[in-house]
Amino acid sequence: MDEVDRSILAVLEQNGRISNNELAARVGLSPSPCLRRVRQLEEAGVIRGYRALIDPAAVGRSLRVFAGVRLMRHTRADVVAFERGITQLPEVVACHHITGNFDYLLQVEVADLPAYEGFHANQLAALPGVATVTSYVTMKTLSPEAI
Template identity: 50%
Template sequence: MDKKDRQILRELQRDGRLTNAELAERVNLSPSPCLRRVRNLEKAGVIDRYVAIVDREAAGYPVTAFVQVTLARHDREVVDTFERRVRDTPEILSCHLLTGSSDYLLQIVVPGLDAYEDFMRKTLHTTPGIATINTSFVYGTIKETVELP
């Protein structure tokens, strides 16, 4: 990747709906070489996919929680069951495997506290192999971005 590829990535991260002509103009390329570079970035896996960023509150999910999960055991069956449940649960936006005192950090969105309680009772509490769950609710966001530097 060179400087021009990084410029293309920066612009697409800011606005993924740019037409190729608009993108080419912003990065000072003609459209054909610009499109070729974008296709190469896609083919190389640098550009994974294009998405719309949805406002959580406007979409009806104003409550965000970060949940630390520690497993009771780390045998393959427990880990696979937990990770499969995470992948299949739409309220879980992200799951990170951690070092330190917890095994996983989950980012969860729900419409309200009643929905969170329901989520806990029906999803996490019914998942075998979990030893501890520690929840922190978000009451303000200082910075949130998907743009890489």
């Protein structure tokens, strides 16, 4: 991967729907070599896909909570059971297996605090192997452009 590939990736990270002609102009290539490089990056798995970023509030998920989850035990069976269960919960938009005070850090999006309370009590805490859940309610999210 060279500097041109890195430039292509930087532009696509900001706008995955940019036309090939515009992308080529921004990175200083003609359209054909640019498209060839993008396809190579896709085939190599560097570009894993394209997606729409949805405003959570617009779809009734205006409350974002980060939840630290600690498991009772760390046997392979317990980890697999928890991970299988957590992937079935649509409120969980990201799940990270981490080091530190928690075993997992979840990003949860729901309508409001009562919805999170129900999710926490009836779904999250009921998953196999969950010992504790510590919740952090997001008050404001800064975009990279605002930092």
